[in-house]
Amino acid sequence: MRCPYCSTDNSRVVESRAGDDGNTIRRRRECTNPECARRFTTYERVExxxxxxxxxxxxxxxxxxxxxxxxxxxxxxxxxxxxxxxxxxxxxxxxxxxxxxxxxxxxxxxxxxxxxxxxxxxxxxxxxxxxxxxxxxxxxxxxxxxxxxxxxxxxxxx
Known part of the structure; x- marks a missing residue:
């Protein structure tokens, strides 16, 4: 997943949990670029x-x-x-x-x-x-x- 801050095309999942509605997964990610290392949230849902x-x-x-x-x-x-x-x-x-x-x-x-x-x-x-x-x-x-x-x-x- 691309980092929204530095555009590095790699990040790691720090935490995953089901959304309140049961139809989404909320993932906390961290940028693997050591100069950035910022965290962001993504949501995964059924298409x-x-x-x-x-x-x-x-x-x-x-x-x-x-x-x-x-x-x-x-x-x-x-x-x-x-x-x-x-x-x-x-x-x-x-x-x-x-x-x-x-x-x-x-x-x-x-x-x-x-x-x-x-x-x-x-x-x-x-x-x-x-x-x-x-x-x-x-x-x-x-x-x-x-x-x-x-x-x-x-x-x-x-």
């Missing part, structure tokens, strides 16, 4: 048939774990949410998509799954994502969404 995402304009593109991860991370930016929790959320969404859809999935389904997961994880991250995903046109629509989140939150506390 699955590509899942195609049907966009709103009916175009299709291949599902991207990295794109989904970046979107969720952006919503969680500057929030007290560990990166591992974000990885769990994204892996869970990816797993459910592969279980529910064989070849193609509408982008709206992905957006709704992300919103559902973020709503459970963190209210601010949820509102951030929802404001972009739902394309709120005005402050009133955003306020309604926040109020529904507050109402739901207070109902849970009872």
């Amino acid at each position: 699955q048939r590509p899942l195609m995402v049907i966009k709103k304009d009916a175009k299709r593109e291949e599902f991207s774990y990295e794109k989904l991860y970046r979107g969720v991370m952006k919503a969680c930016e500057k929030r007290p949410i560990p990166a591992e929790k974000v990885e769990e959320v994204v892996a869970g969404i990816e797993r459910s998509l592969h279980l529910e859809y064989e070849r193609e999935v509408p982008s709206t389904v992905i957006g709704e799954k992300v919103m559902e997961a973020l709503r459970e994880l963190d209210g601010v991250a949820y509102v951030r994502f929802a404001s972009v995903y739902r394309e709120f046109r005005d402050v009133e629509t955003l306020a309604q969404e926040v109020l529904s989140l507050l109402t739901e939150s207070s109902d849970k506390g009872k």
Whole structure:
């Protein structure tokens, strides 16, 4: 495995363990270049048939774990949410998509799954994502969404 820091094409595995979802293996690696010797993490997962995402304009593109991860991370930016929790959320969404859809999935389904997961994880991250995903046109629509989140939150506390 190539080192992401010095590009040496050799590294050694220091530690391996199964991911939380049971479908990945997390490997801690160390660069064998003595001048670098830095550590990094890689993930190994079973290669699955590509899942195609049907966009709103009916175009299709291949599902991207990295794109989904970046979107969720952006919503969680500057929030007290560990990166591992974000990885769990994204892996869970990816797993459910592969279980529910064989070849193609509408982008709206992905957006709704992300919103559902973020709503459970963190209210601010949820509102951030929802404001972009739902394309709120005005402050009133955003306020309604926040109020529904507050109402739901207070109902849970009872």
